[in-house]
Amino acid sequence: MADGTLFLAIAYVAMIGIIGGWTWKLLARVGELSERLTAAEATLNDGAESTEEE
Amino acid sequence: MKRWVLTLGIVLTLLGLLMAAITLWLGFTWAPGVNPDDWKAPEAYRILFWHVPAAWASFQAFTLLFIGSGAWFLKRLEWGWKLHVVGAQLGLVFGLCVIISGPIWGAAEWGTPWDLTDVRLNTYAVLTSLSLFLVMAHEGQTDTEDSRDTFASIGLFGFVLVPLTIVSIRIWQNRHPAPVIGGAENSGLDPQILMVMLLGLVAFQILVAGQVMLRYLVGGLEERLSEIQSKLDKRY
Numbered sequence: 302m303a304d305g306t307l308f309l310a311i312a313y314v315a316m317i318g319i320i321g322g323w324t325w326k327l328l329a330r331v332g333e334l335s336e337r338l339t340a341a342e343a344t345l346n347d348g349a350e351s352t353e354e355e
Numbered sequence: 356m357k358r359w360v361l362t363l364g365i366v367l368t369l370l371g372l373l374m375a376a377i378t379l380w381l382g383f384t385w386a387p388g389v390n391p392d393d394w395k396a397p398e399a400y401r402i403l404f405w406h407v408p409a410a411w412a413s414f415q416a417f418t419l420l421f422i423g424s425g426a427w428f429l430k431r432l433e434w435g436w437k438l439h440v441v442g443a444q445l446g447l448v449f450g451l452c453v454i455i456s457g458p459i460w461g462a463a464e465w466g467t468p469w470d471l472t473d474v475r476l477n478t479y480a481v482l483t484s485l486s487l488f489l490v491m492a493h494e495g496q497t498d499t500e501d502s503r504d505t506f507a508s509i510g511l512f513g514f515v516l517v518p519l520t521i522v523s524i525r526i527w528q529n530r531h532p533a534p535v536i537g538g539a540e541n542s543g544l545d546p547q548i549l550m551v552m553l554l555g556l557v558a559f560q561i562l563v564a565g566q567v568m569l570r571y572l573v574g575g576l577e578e579r580l581s582e583i584q585s586k587l588d589k590r591y
Contacts, residue, residue: 304398304399305395305396305397305400305463306399308396308459308460308462309398309399309401309402309460309463311459312402312456312459313402313405313456315452315456315459316405316452316455316456319452320375320448320562323448324368324372327368327569327570327573328365328368328569331361331569331576334580338576338579338580338583341580341583341584341587342583344587345583345586345587
């Protein structure tokens with residue numbers, strides 16, 4: 302490993318972890334917010350319809 | 356939700372990741388080795404296939420931070436503040452890649468991870484620390500006009516470190532290797548190595564573009580959700 306292969310592997314694992322982790326977190330956040338927004342909009346519309354009916 | 360922004364953001368992010376993976380594969384299998392007599396850890400040079408593109412990606416992010424900070428500070432533009440936040444986060448992500456991989460290469464090649472007398476290393480470390488501070492401050496501080504002004508001014512003045520970091524290895528080169536593009540004579544790279552590194556540069560630029568779109572979208576979704584929640588709070 303005197304040629305630096307081990308150091309190289311550690312560096313790439315770290316970079317893959319940082320970029321992969323951040324991308325994963327970003328995509329998961331988009332999915333979570335989309336679901337919450339759909340639910341919130343549905344509640345808002347339901348409330349509006351029931352107010353009209355009354 | 357603007358569907359096309361989401362689709363394009365995901366496509367660009369995945370394309371960037373795929374191209375970065377191809378860069379890595381070519382860097383390990385196709386790019387030739389360097390002369391083992393000239394380097395203490397010759398195989399470790401392959402770090403540059405992601406290290407340099409990550410550094411350029413971070414400069415791209417810091418430029419967005421600067422533009423966003425200026426737009427907020429001078430014109431109170433909301434998109435400017437969002438760009439400031441996105442720039443700080445991506446600057447931290449890619450800055451961490453550089454600040455972690457660099458010292459690991461340094462430990463293999465120089466026998467020490469850091470050299471406090473090297474200007475390039477120190478200015479880049481301060482730049483990444485600045486983005487870390489901004490990201491933590493955005494999370495921890497109440498979002499007011501005053502706090503935005505403070506962070507935007509830090510983003511504006513901190514950007515000075517970007518050109519300083521870029522020119523530092525041309526003016527005060529010490530430990531850090533000389534620039535490989537537009538550097539002095541004989542500082543260039545083997546054409547195959549250069550080709551792989553340029554592919555990496557394109558990959559990381561596409562990745563940044565995709566991630567900026569996704570992060571911007573997250574900001575928009577959070578805002579919309581907050582608006583609906585306030586409406587619901589008023590109603591019930």
